[in-house]
Amino acid sequence: MENFLSSCTSGGCGAKIGAKDLTGLLQEIPRKKDDRLLVGFDTADDAAVYQINEDQSLISTMDFFSPMVEDPKTFGKIAAANALSDIYAMGGRPLYALNIVCFPEKMDKKYLKEMLTGGAEKIEEANTVLAGGHSIYDHEPKYGLAVTGTLSNRKIINNNTPKEKDVLLLTKALGVGLVQSAVRVGLADKEIEKAALFSMQRLNKDASEKLKQYDVHACTDVTGFGFLGHLVEMVEKDYTAVVDTSLLPLLPKVYYFAEEYLATAGGQRNREFLGKKVPLANIAPAMQEILFDPQTSGGLLISVAADKAQDLLSEIQKDDPQAQMIGEIVKKEDAPIVLL
Template sequence: MNFLSQCTSGGCGAKIGPNELAEFLKSLPKFSDEKLLVGFDASDDAAVYQLSEELALISTIDFFSPMVEDPRTFGRIAAANAMSDVYAMGGKVLFALNLVCFPEKMDKRKLSEILIGGAEKLEEANASLAGGHSIYDHEPKYGLAVTGQVDPRKIIHNNTPKIGDVLILTKALGVGLVQSAVRGGLACKEAKAAAIASMERLNKYAAEKMGKFPVHACTDVTGFGLLVHALEMAGENATLVIDAAQLPLLPQAYYYAEEFLATAAGQRNRQFMKSKVDLSAVSPAYQEILFDPQTSGGLLISVKAEKALECLETIQKDDPVAAIIGEVCEKESSQSIILV
């Protein structure tokens, strides 16, 4: 039984679209205690629960079906992706629980490889594997329920940028486009290898470095693509100006966008943003890149302008593709994002 061919969609491209998700969530009752500092109503990256004046727990969960053929590579990508929310909020990963769905008739050695890959990334993160849960399913799926810690006075939210901040993106875009090309047998070896290396890369290193600078907001760019995550960051009080020409791109990603190798998730992101952003300043190919779902994408960081270049250069020591892609400006009419 072929591992990847069993899946109708994979990675963060399998996420429910932002429009549909908002409809589901708005009818949920809201009840919690005052120690829940961040809940689902905030559209932030993870939940945060305060234990003391100096300690809060970060809780997040993420899983999906494969987007690569090799099971161990899939395990590493899924684990890196699941831990990313903790890093985006300025936290440290403590431990995680495995989440496994696996076809009963599929070779169990592939499941073993998935779990080994995930464990390798937890070890790299200096985090513990504490258990998990597994069921039989028609498609393989894997991920983690992750617990981290953070000083509640130092939580980095996704929607609190300050006017004048500079925006840094730590990973190259185009994962969904490259994986679409892989599925179609069109991807070159360089593009495929670069996409896998990017997806496997922990955001731990960029997060540790950004912690030394005046960062006012941060989020990880995943299945909703850069523009939807940027919209969440802008919030009600700011406009993010993004220079498409400065976006770091995976090899051949722009070419694949020109060849219309778009994903269904990318089109869901476009539908969500159609009345929220003016796309006339960028080419159709750049539009696809801006909407492209990123599996285990990078951090979008809003940092004080005076320290932005130093912050970028520090991050680039281990993540050389990181780039300044825009700035935070005062709210301009109803526009939360301006593309140039």
């Protein structure tokens, strides 16, 4: 009987089609204009927002991928947390979710049950309803969710609307892609793997609820395009982000794994897409790999008014102690990101 993970050539958010391949293609797709579609895919935001009345909008997203971990139940939890995160990043409240399932016909169906059970448990933790789904046979397992929620029209948090002098916060440690690479080659011990699994399974729900109470101007979750990819999306249009790399929260031994050249294919795609947009001459090669590393179910990257940043960080750290201030937003310079 085939092993749950053995058939998968790539997994997690590292399996995403690269931004370089998507950018031009998406602009050529025909689409109908609708003034009620407040957020579509023009700005690569985290979810679609569709106005239903003067006060409220629906927020909708979908996300799925193949496994990056051996245990199917754990994989189900990670995939569900990752899909729900897009709703949280924009300040929404998820209402219900639909399963998206691909599964090999000859694989033991106990794995399918465990995968779906893990997802259902994470959906329940989010106080969200599992309302159905769709499944097909495929060559490898894939799982995720389509999630629908609501949010106030006055409190939509976009991914690309920071303001000058904002402070940047990051709520989860970086490096899950590198840790998973280290697990596959036997370099990561159980405690390191456990830390990465805990991070990927953790909902961004608590941080999302807290940021609604503060003067947050922009937010996104850090996933397959890596820390730099998602930060470029946030600032490229109007501003520059200055980031102190020494302040970035990292999973245990991630820097060592990066030094051992355990970079992923997804990380390389991210590097190729950003090209020369971000100057890297003063950044050590290992840190570069961390900055490009695809994150599965990563943390929230928040741009908040400077006078509210410490208060918000203190609130978030009550549940997410690894959260840190990592930089600031300044006037637009030659590069969208300056790394210190």
